[in-house]
Amino acid sequence: MTIVVILVVTGALLIGALWGLWGRIPASAEGFLIALAGGALLIAAVLELINPSIEKVPIGWALLSIVAGALSFTALDYLVKEQWGAGQGVGLLIAITLDGIPENLALGVSLIGTAPMTVAALSCSIFLSNLPEAAGGAKEMREGGQSRRSILLLWTGAALLLSLAALAGHWLLAGVDQAVLAYIRCFAAGAVVASLAIEVFPKAFRKDDYWAGLAAAIGLAVALLLHSLGGG
Template sequence: MTFIVIIVVSAALIVGAVWGIYGKLSGSTEGFLVALAGGALMVSAILELIEPASHQAPLMYALASVLMGAFVFCILDYYVKRKFGSGNGGGLLAAITLDGIPENLALGVALIGADPLTVAALSGSIFLSNLPEAAGGAKEMANNGRNKRKILFLWVATAVLLSISAIAGNLLLADVSKEFLAYIRCFAAGAVIASLAIEVFPQAFKEDSYYTGVAAALGVILAIFLTDMGGQ
């Protein structure tokens, strides 16, 4: 089950990148899907990362880890845009990588002894967010004239890196304290929240205007449904 889930979640990046590079999806549809993913990520960050961590570590330290994750993401995103320019997909790639590494570490640990419905809820939320984000980032890179094969290779390499993170979490972090894992989850949540504010929702609004609000709400509903299903 562990490797199947990891492959499915990481494959979303590759499928999304292929979709963004070679697909013919309209900008408004893409924006709607990105906002949908953003709404789902919003719920996942709170219910599946921050809320459980708040019961496993001192609340102030857990919240400080959230702030640290957001702060580190903002700094890295700023330098990515300074080096490569805004609007070229680099920001979304940074978002997926920075929140994805601790998120997949936590996913790997969550797979240890977890029941199938809980695993499905967590991996479903990650899949739902990775697919359109990868599509949007790869499309922006392709629109800026970068070599399509190099773009695809970059996203495949990112998928491999995140897969390694999940495997490492499953094999190496099984015996670490719950408090330490809580800090990893909170750091990931902070990066997720910052990426939503800086990358995901602004891009979605640019493509799909006010329908973005409806899409985000649908994403929230879907993520809550998945979380509820995992808790039954």
């Protein structure tokens, strides 16, 4: 199950990149999908990462871990865009990678002794998030003049890196104290929330205007359904 989940989640980056390079994506459809994915990932971060963690560690330290994750992502994203001058497509690629590393570490951790449907709720939410984001990022990179080959190589590298993060979370952290795993989950959740606020929801609104609000609610409902099926 570990390998299958990792392949599904990181494979979304490659499928999305291929879609963005060779498929046709109306701006409104892209925005709707991005908002839907963002809604799903937002509630999944709370239900699958934060909620289980605050039962194992003091609430104050859990909240600090969430804030630390958000601060880390925000600082790195600022450096990428404002200081290093990465374009929109490249910035989105780096953003997915930056929040994807702790996110996939947490996914790997969640595979340790967790019910299959609970894992499915988190992995499906990450899949829904990665697919349209990769499609939009690859499309913007192509419009910026990069070759399809170089774009595919970049997204393939990101997928491999995130796969390694998930494997590391599952295999290297299997014997780690539950409190440490809880802090990793909270840190990942903070990075996810920051990426949604900075990258995902603003882009969804630009592409699809007010329909993005409905899409986010639908995504949230889907993630809630998956969580309930997992016995949450």
